[in-house]
Amino acid sequence: MSEAEIYAGLQEIFRDVFLSDDIELRPELSAKDVPGWDSFKQIDIILAVEEKYRIKLNTRELDSLQNVGDLVRVIAAKTGG
Amino acid sequence: MDDRDGELVIDFGRSGNSDAYRRSGWYEPEPRHSWTQGSESTIEIPRPNVAGDYVMVLEVGPFLWKEKLAAQRLTVLVNGSELADFVLREVSALEVHIPWELVEAREWVQVIFRHPDVAKPVDISGVPDHREIALAFEAVTFFRKSEPRSGPPEAYVVAAGDDPDMLPIEQLMIRFESLGENCEFGLAQRRCGAEPLGLLRFASAPLPILLSGLRGRFEGMGEPEQVDIQVSDNHQEYLVVDKCFGFLYHPWVLVGEADPEDIRRREAKRLPFLRRKLLEDLEEASKIFVYRGMHRLPQPLVLRLVAAMHAYGPTTLLWVELQDPDHPAGTVEWVATGLLKGYIDRFAPAENAHALSLDCWITICRNALKLAQTRPI
Numbered sequence: 001m002s003e004a005e006i007y008a009g010l011q012e013i014f015r016d017v018f019l020s021d022d023i024e025l026r027p028e029l030s031a032k033d034v035p036g037w038d039s040f041k042q043i044d045i046i047l048a049v050e051e052k053y054r055i056k057l058n059t060r061e062l063d064s065l066q067n068v069g070d071l072v073r074v075i076a077a078k079t080g081g
Numbered sequence: 082m083d084d085r086d087g088e089l090v091i092d093f094g095r096s097g098n099s100d101a102y103r104r105s106g107w108y109e110p111e112p113r114h115s116w117t118q119g120s121e122s123t124i125e126i127p128r129p130n131v132a133g134d135y136v137m138v139l140e141v142g143p144f145l146w147k148e149k150l151a152a153q154r155l156t157v158l159v160n161g162s163e164l165a166d167f168v169l170r171e172v173s174a175l176e177v178h179i180p181w182e183l184v185e186a187r188e189w190v191q192v193i194f195r196h197p198d199v200a201k202p203v204d205i206s207g208v209p210d211h212r213e214i215a216l217a218f219e220a221v222t223f224f225r226k227s228e229p230r231s232g233p234p235e236a237y238v239v240a241a242g243d244d245p246d247m248l249p250i251e252q253l254m255i256r257f258e259s260l261g262e263n264c265e266f267g268l269a270q271r272r273c274g275a276e277p278l279g280l281l282r283f284a285s286a287p288l289p290i291l292l293s294g295l296r297g298r299f300e301g302m303g304e305p306e307q308v309d310i311q312v313s314d315n316h317q318e319y320l321v322v323d324k325c326f327g328f329l330y331h332p333w334v335l336v337g338e339a340d341p342e343d344i345r346r347r348e349a350k351r352l353p354f355l356r357r358k359l360l361e362d363l364e365e366a367s368k369i370f371v372y373r374g375m376h377r378l379p380q381p382l383v384l385r386l387v388a389a390m391h392a393y394g395p396t397t398l399l400w401v402e403l404q405d406p407d408h409p410a411g412t413v414e415w416v417a418t419g420l421l422k423g424y425i426d427r428f429a430p431a432e433n434a435h436a437l438s439l440d441c442w443i444t445i446c447r448n449a450l451k452l453a454q455t456r457p458i
Contacts, residue, residue, distance in 0.1 A: 040333065042276060
């Protein structure tokens, strides 16, 4: 799966989680940049990612996530992208 | 009684198990505790099967009324021998050491609590309560005394990384994970910009419930039929109740903001994920777990928690208590293998965990991380 495809998939997830079309995903986007992106939203994002890509993120991978780019890299690695 | 280490926890709340152990001198249990009746109360517990010295921890609150009744005295006798005297001025956890010689000869261990300052609220404060009360017992925990587990010390070293003194507070605080007892530390992390994903970060997790969860690997938490949504006492927010173990936590949703059934469905998805993560964190042992009791905890009881955590991996627990003359606020020290003790200037009031001592929490975390990276005992 290409990075572009992953970004497109994540865009849908973020739209559903934040109920907003205004979030434009980019690699450096982090929780600090999005109002309301707290640990609860982070859980909802991860759950949706795990369901959509049929993967499980372990605790090291979860703790390493600093921004959207990190999440894309983890998904790519786990889906053979 | 648990045959591994003779542990018995008596819960004096209404839904607890104290009926099997309370003898004379008790009023009927109330939601969280049972009041003593008169000047003497008795419990009887079966003698443990495993020989050894034992510790009994009493979690108890005194009936007080300003200067008129400023303290309650308590004497504890086990099988007729006087073992301890206390003066209670606040809710406390009291430690009583019981030598094996005192209990080995009898099938049942008789424990007598003498509380001579018993009083009727109607006489002291004027409230229309004619009961003769002295102490409200919440729990009694009885377990075999053991030395702190020894283990290869290097296993307890948290991976060295950046200098704790130089770490930005967000990166410092994310290296810790709260196990309770309330949400104060989770909120301290939030104030620092750290948002770790933690099962118990915003939970009410009294020690007996936490121990039960750890020993049961939190099995069943999050199953839809085990999640209940309640409204808080102040009717302002929803609370999530885990019916498996009794954890209670904030979903941070105000009444009217969402449908309770939607919250329940959402939490039934989140909890299994957070449970999985907590178990991995305990096994990986790369974080420092944090626990503070809602009242002072005796060290033997905290060592029970450390032992339960060490069943997963060589984790480190940071146990935080109020400062004392020998330990000014911010002090952190190793007190047992895998157990750090930190001292804080004050805890947030029970009714407002947001009013916390942030600078002191940060200092404690920096000092704890420094110790955890260097010299475990």
